[in-house]
Amino acid sequence: MLQTDQYNINIGPIHPSTHGGLHVEAVMDGETIVDAIVHVGYVHRAVEKIAESRTYTQFIPYASRLDYLASHLPTMGYVQTVEKMLDIHVPERAEYIRIIMGEFSRIASHILFVGSLAIDLGATTGFTYCMRDREKILDLFEMTSGQRMIASYMRFGGFAEDLPEEFIPAARNFLKNIPQMFDEYNHLLSGNEILQARLKNIGVLSAEDAINYGITGPNLRASGVDYDLRKAEPYGIYDRFAFDVPLGEKGDNYDRFMVRLQEIEQSGRIITQALDQLPEGEIRAKIPRIVKPEKGLEVYHRIESAKGELGYYIVSDGGEKPYRLHVRAPSFINLMVLPLISRGGKLQDIIANIATLDPVLGEADR
């Protein structure tokens, strides 16, 4: 018998497929993974500490920068948390616009997920197709706030500006093209035999493990657990819309991929309904210029972000700055399951596993 040795190989922090500064220390036996150790913190920006030295309003742009791929969703979570503290009622129109912007963000994030998965598997063409489609959403964001990626469009009690005239036709046009988009993705990616061989039965995460690890979002639903905060605990006006929660069966990489593809469709459904029902009226509630919640107020609020359950915990000491702000970052918690699903796989699988867990390192490291 040949004497063989295990060796460690460092995937990242500088590596083409780690989606930012992620460092995975893989213990390898040949090409087989014995163990994987996740090191995070390379993109740590002390966002929670920064929050303590900024006023409530000043923190809105920082919240956008948590999950920069779906920037409206973390902003929405933060804004709603503060509104919950101050008991502000948001005007109807603003609520609808929030749904529209949030779901567009989710679509943008999921499209980028498909694209980055494609490029991690070596299918560069899938990546450019997805980027092309995501551009259209970024164009929509640019119309509303002038910013493409990190749009600090939301304010406490509503929005900074109303939707421009050209937004609604452009948004409807995008929604009309979703089936055609899917046709291309299915031809190029999900129908491809190599891609299926690379994803099916790889990185299996059982429902039990997913719950034990605190996995949320599409990753949890891919394991077959029907838990979507938009349905389970509707925030905002999500209870007014009809949509399905796509579920996977096995919890392998292919399920995680397909669940996200189907979520794009469902988000499209929500946006269509919201555009149809969009009322006229105010877009911003009357709130004091300087936000000062009562002393000793503690609030936790959670939303279903593109990556999972995003929660904000804010403690107020009566000043104009939060005493403490904590973010429950789904990317960070989802990433912790990587060693479990990677063990026993091949080196190439770990890349696919990272891609399908879809972490955003800006959110994981905060």
Add this chain to the structure above:
Amino acid sequence: MEHFFVNTAHALVAWLTGLGLAPGWADLILLVVQWIAVIIIVILNITVLIWLERKVSGFIQQRLGPNRLGPFGMFQTIADAIKLLTKEDIVPSQTDRMIFKTAPMVFIIISVMLYVVIPMGDGMEIVDLNVGLFYFISIGSLSTIALLMAGWGSNNKWSLLGGMRSVAQMISYEIPLAFSLLGVVMITGSLRMSDIVAAQSNIWFVVLQPIAFITYFISATAELNRGPFDMPEAEQELTSGAYTEYTGMRWALFFLAEYTNLVAVSALMATVFFGGWQGPWLPSWLWIIIKTYLILNVFFLIKWTFPRIRMDHLMSFSWKFLIPVSLANILLTGAGIEVLMRMGW
């Protein structure tokens, strides 16, 4: 136009002997000229090919591709070559210097050697070896060593993985590659390239040997380390694999060698399966260029559409599928030849 290059060669020899040179010396000078011609062909091809691949991939990916330098960005490759030539040549301190430095040279020399036996037109092979096809396969398999040298000499785990992968992959795909060509050899009864081309004057071997063609195409893609089989490089996983530590012109030499191999294999495919230089109206050397470039475009299409296959799938695909299929093809061809001979063909 048909015999332009052949006539030029004859004229050169005649002129040299006219100057009073012994015929042996004249032939030697001709050989040197032919080698220079091959190197020029290789370099010109690569300049065009890199540009073409970028344009084709741009077309597939709905981008423009290079479009700044010259018409349709045609001078982009030249600009890139100048950039690579002027880059700092970094040899990391922990490498095995000798092996690290020679690996790219070995690779490019081996790939240029492939051109010796390819008939680039009517009577335009440099040496018409009686074991031409065998020579091509055996020289082609040597490039494994260059990749292993690069992987091992770099003293980097990623590179080592890339090098090891390339060895495993190339050895596995060598076998179906050789087996698929055997069917053609059985029909022709010769390993000489000119005989193989001559045997296709009525019908191309792609019609007679479709299974062999498909197995050859797949194993050639793997042998060339091109997508979806670009394991040794695998940018997304191995951060460029065996080439990770290389910079500047050393890296570019690997790149050149890969393209040189690509052209050689496509030209061989045109020769063995698509009637070589034979074709109506146009001169023979133009026909082989047209056929080679059409095949190259198929390689491009495949590379830019498919995801990368996994290493163990790749190995089992070769051993469990391609080798049995190519063996069955040999059996089928043998039976077919026997039956046809009894029928009095």
